[in-house]
Amino acid sequence: MACLMLQAVTRNELYGYLHPSTREWKEGLMSVTYRDMSNNKTNKHQWIVLDGDIDAEWIESMNTVMDDNKMLTLASNERIPLTASMRLLLEINHMNHCSPATVSRGGVIYVNADDVGWKPVGLAVLSVSCLCFSLCAHPRCSLACTTLPS
Numbered sequence: 001m002a003c004l005m006l007q008a009v010t011r012n013e014l015y016g017y018l019h020p021s022t023r024e025w026k027e028g029l030m031s032v033t034y035r036d037m038s039n040n041k042t043n044k045h046q047w048i049v050l051d052g053d054i055d056a057e058w059i060e061s062m063n064t065v066m067d068d069n070k071m072l073t074l075a076s077n078e079r080i081p082l083t084a085s086m087r088l089l090l091e092i093n094h095m096n097h098c099s100p101a102t103v104s105r106g107g108v109i110y111v112n113a114d115d116v117g118w119k120p121v122g123l124a125v126l127s128v129s130c131l132c133f134s135l136c137a138h139p140r141c142s143l144a145c146t147t148l149p150s
Helices: 011-015 030-041 056-065 099-106 119-136 141-145
Strands: 002-005 017-019 025-027 046-052 071-073 079-081 086-089
Touching: 002 011, 002 030, 002 079, 011 030, 011 056, 017 079, 025 046, 030 071, 030 079, 056 071, 079 119
Parallel strands: 002 046, 046 086
Antiparallel strands: 017 025, 071 079
């Protein structure tokens, strides 16, 4: 599984780009991830999770992946297929910047924050925090893990 935090990278860092002076192709996170997963024939299911708000700048490049072509087309003219074992999941907060083309290409599952509550998020944060604390032997780890309200 590959989880990409979309707000943490630029479009060039995500997809790759041609260097302006050398005309050399510089790989991006998505191009490397897609190519590796596309060439991997051993895994039954491979997940690519795109976490972050949808931005019109990067989502338009994903439309060819989400339509019937199922191809990631890069600026280098390379086309990388979304194979049968690959799954794409967009974890977003809202769909304010989605075009009708993007909405029509995907299935939407809406989870109301009131239905979920704070506990799953709190437990996830604490489990990561406790893992980090236990790795560095932070004294607050046991306190933070045992004082979680039920």
